[in-house]
Amino acid sequence: MRILVKTTIKDVAKLAGVSFKTVSRVINNEASVKPQTVEKVNQAIAQLNYQPNTAARNLASANTYAIGYVYDNPNAYYVINMQNGILAECRNRGYELIIHPCHATSPTLTEEIIKMCKRSQLAGLVLSPPMSEMAGVMDSLDELAIPYVRIVSGSATKRNHRPCVFVHDRDAARNIVEHLIAQGHTRIGFISGDQGHRSTEERKLGYREALTNHGIPLDRELEIDGTYSFESGVKGFKQLRALGDQPTAIFACNDEIASGSLFAARLNGLDVPSQLAIAGFENSPFSLQTWPKLTTAAQPTGEIASQAAATLIEEIQSKRTGRLPSEVAQHTHFHPELVVRESTYIPD
Amino acid sequence: MRILVKTTIKDVAKLAGVSFKTVSRVINNEASVKPQTVEKVNQAIAQLNYQPNTAARNLASANTYAIGYVYDNPNAYYVINMQNGILAECRNRGYELIIHPCHATSPTLTEEIIKMCKRSQLAGLVLSPPMSEMAGVMDSLDELAIPYVRIVSGSATKRNHRPCVFVHDRDAARNIVEHLIAQGHTRIGFISGDQGHRSTEERKLGYREALTNHGIPLDRELEIDGTYSFESGVKGFKQLRALGDQPTAIFACNDEIASGSLFAARLNGLDVPSQLAIAGFENSPFSLQTWPKLTTAAQPTGEIASQAAATLIEEIQSKRTGRLPSEVAQHTHFHPELVVRESTYIPD
Numbered sequence: 001m002r003i004l005v006k007t008t009i010k011d012v013a014k015l016a017g018v019s020f021k022t023v024s025r026v027i028n029n030e031a032s033v034k035p036q037t038v039e040k041v042n043q044a045i046a047q048l049n050y051q052p053n054t055a056a057r058n059l060a061s062a063n064t065y066a067i068g069y070v071y072d073n074p075n076a077y078y079v080i081n082m083q084n085g086i087l088a089e090c091r092n093r094g095y096e097l098i099i100h101p102c103h104a105t106s107p108t109l110t111e112e113i114i115k116m117c118k119r120s121q122l123a124g125l126v127l128s129p130p131m132s133e134m135a136g137v138m139d140s141l142d143e144l145a146i147p148y149v150r151i152v153s154g155s156a157t158k159r160n161h162r163p164c165v166f167v168h169d170r171d172a173a174r175n176i177v178e179h180l181i182a183q184g185h186t187r188i189g190f191i192s193g194d195q196g197h198r199s200t201e202e203r204k205l206g207y208r209e210a211l212t213n214h215g216i217p218l219d220r221e222l223e224i225d226g227t228y229s230f231e232s233g234v235k236g237f238k239q240l241r242a243l244g245d246q247p248t249a250i251f252a253c254n255d256e257i258a259s260g261s262l263f264a265a266r267l268n269g270l271d272v273p274s275q276l277a278i279a280g281f282e283n284s285p286f287s288l289q290t291w292p293k294l295t296t297a298a299q300p301t302g303e304i305a306s307q308a309a310a311t312l313i314e315e316i317q318s319k320r321t322g323r324l325p326s327e328v329a330q331h332t333h334f335h336p337e338l339v340v341r342e343s344t345y346i347p348d
Numbered sequence: 349m350r351i352l353v354k355t356t357i358k359d360v361a362k363l364a365g366v367s368f369k370t371v372s373r374v375i376n377n378e379a380s381v382k383p384q385t386v387e388k389v390n391q392a393i394a395q396l397n398y399q400p401n402t403a404a405r406n407l408a409s410a411n412t413y414a415i416g417y418v419y420d421n422p423n424a425y426y427v428i429n430m431q432n433g434i435l436a437e438c439r440n441r442g443y444e445l446i447i448h449p450c451h452a453t454s455p456t457l458t459e460e461i462i463k464m465c466k467r468s469q470l471a472g473l474v475l476s477p478p479m480s481e482m483a484g485v486m487d488s489l490d491e492l493a494i495p496y497v498r499i500v501s502g503s504a505t506k507r508n509h510r511p512c513v514f515v516h517d518r519d520a521a522r523n524i525v526e527h528l529i530a531q532g533h534t535r536i537g538f539i540s541g542d543q544g545h546r547s548t549e550e551r552k553l554g555y556r557e558a559l560t561n562h563g564i565p566l567d568r569e570l571e572i573d574g575t576y577s578f579e580s581g582v583k584g585f586k587q588l589r590a591l592g593d594q595p596t597a598i599f600a601c602n603d604e605i606a607s608g609s610l611f612a613a614r615l616n617g618l619d620v621p622s623q624l625a626i627a628g629f630e631n632s633p634f635s636l637q638t639w640p641k642l643t644t645a646a647q648p649t650g651e652i653a654s655q656a657a658a659t660l661i662e663e664i665q666s667k668r669t670g671r672l673p674s675e676v677a678q679h680t681h682f683h684p685e686l687v688v689r690e691s692t693y694i695p696d
Binding site: 064065066076077079080083084087094096097098099100101116119120230259260263266285288289291 | 412413414424425427428431432435442444445446447448449464467468578607608611614633637639
């Protein structure tokens with residue numbers, strides 16, 4: 001038989017003369033504790049040879065080497081690129097990846113995510129939109145001191161106490177629509193992605209900004225609500241063609257939608273781009289495999305994902321090794337770039 | 349302070365008067381142990397209140413609720429469909445999924461997989477081709493008593509001590525090529541998937557069987573070595589067009605390759621199917637989004653994956669609850685079905 005004597009967090013609190021919660025804060029490297037208190041607690045930890053990593057005191061400290069990726073996205077290429085970007089970083093650092101697709105609209109979403117973290121003792125999470133915008137999810141993770149990194153569509157966010165990777169969708173969308181305007185289009189249709197995804201909102205705002213900047217009046221009839229799917233592109237095309245005053249160009253919220261519109265245009269005998277210009281967003285393989293190839297915004301999905309995973313693992317490792325994580329949450333920014341191809345542009 | 353007294357597997361072996369290994373066999377529900385021995389060991393376990401699930405005696409018994417999916421495949425749709433099929437079953441049964449893409453040709457592949465199983469204490473693995481055919485990987489998993497289920501291209505396998513999900517690629521490929529022959533084609537090109545994937549071999553054998561069955565001589569010039577990618581379809585098309593005696597039809601090993609050939613055909617001003625018929629395999633979204641739509645074989649990837657995960661989790665749960673797993677390894681079979689569309693068929 002083996003006899004194991006286990007020091008608990010309460011022993012540490014007693015010896016240091018502080019509360020249970022204060023010890024927990026020190027172990028989690030929270031900034032709110034006074035330096036003298038930190039020293040007192042660390043001395044008690046050393047004296048008792050207390051090993052926080054093997055204790056069950058909270059989830060975030062479980063010495064596991066798995067992080068989770070939580071997403072709700074029907075776009076296969078986006079998901080695979082995200083996974084591969086995170087996995088590249090995991091591989092470098094010796095971590096495994098648990099994937100957890102879910103439904104953003106599920107009433108039990110927060111419970112589901114927390115249950116996963118507990119059951120699999122995850123070291124941390126990468127949240128992609130729309131989960132990265134959900135206050136309830138963030139609150140619960142904060143409470144349990146589970147580290148997470150958010151991938152956010154936009155250039156800023158109100159809650160910025162956790163690291164964010166920002167993707168400047170609005171600017172990229174504006175650049176696409178300004179390119180269409182430069183080709184002489186003034187009647188430009190917009191087919192959105194899923195409602196509730198901030199990328200949909202940001203890309204729509206970019207579309208409107210471009211029109212406004214060039215004195216083109218907004219026409220709500222030209223803004224079609226869609227989802228991030230090929231079928232949505234087919235449907236959106238039909239809705240736009242049913243208008244009395246039809247658009248001469250379409251900006252679709254991603255390449256899959258744009259491919260659907262392109263397919264529908266061909267079915268209707270329209271030449272692209274001379275009779276209808278079509279642009280997408282993402283620079284997925286779709287954009288290269290259509291005929292003609294799609295103008296789009298090159299979104300470096302893999303790099304965005306690697307950056308998020310690197311930031312997360314860096315924080316986890318800092319805590320484990322006792323190094324202090326940097327005080328300021330690390331924010332990084334990505335700017336998708338305009339890629340002009342044959343679906344919108346006729347060379348001279 | 350808490351005092352924990354931990355009974356080890358050696359205590360159980362001593363009390364039962366058997367070897368360490370025998371206790372391990374009983375705990376793993378292996379069939380090779382005599383019923384009297386099983387009873388003796390179980391009595392000792394009860395007397396000592398030994399909890400095998402919390403002991404580190406071996407990996408397979410770790411009471412974790414995560415399984416792993418190991419794959420090497422560049423096809424985004426295939427991978428996403430596999431993941432979603434496995435995840436559907438995981439969700440039903442309360443398991444999480446760790447994904448582990450890897451390189452089948454890596455010299456350290458087996459070590460990598462074992463390390464992952466240990467580090468993340470996986471309850472079991474789903475192996476898709478080509479990992480599901482690798483003796484070294486299987487041997488190591490067997491040694492550590494880590495349960496796994498294999499997805500295998502073909503109708504049988506030599507090593508069938510573990511559950512397999514068979515996908516009858518050869519028959520499906522033969523059906524596609526026989527459809528092309530029925531359309532009047534006798535000169536039919538073949539563009540393969542990755543070498544080393546058994547699906548590539550099986551689909552090639554199906555192609556050859558169809559030709560042989562109809563008395564059409566095999567011509568090795570018509571068999572192009574490719575990979576499972578769009579680019580490979582473009583390249584394969586060019587190689588086939590460079591032949592003195594060009595084919596009038598192409599059977600590509602998957603829809604991505606077929607899409608590439610279709611793209612290249614259009615670039616060369618060929619009408620599909622009147623000047624060149626093209627068929628793929630998989631029934632991925634690609635096959636519906638090309639112009640014209642692709643004839644293909646409907647491979648129920650999601651169902652195949654769910655079946656594999658269900659078989660695996662059933663076995664894991666049987667062991668945990670003490671139910672004996674069924675003696676015979678469960679083998680299941682899937683038959684991809686021919687789907688005829690406009691890329692090979694002109695309606696009357």
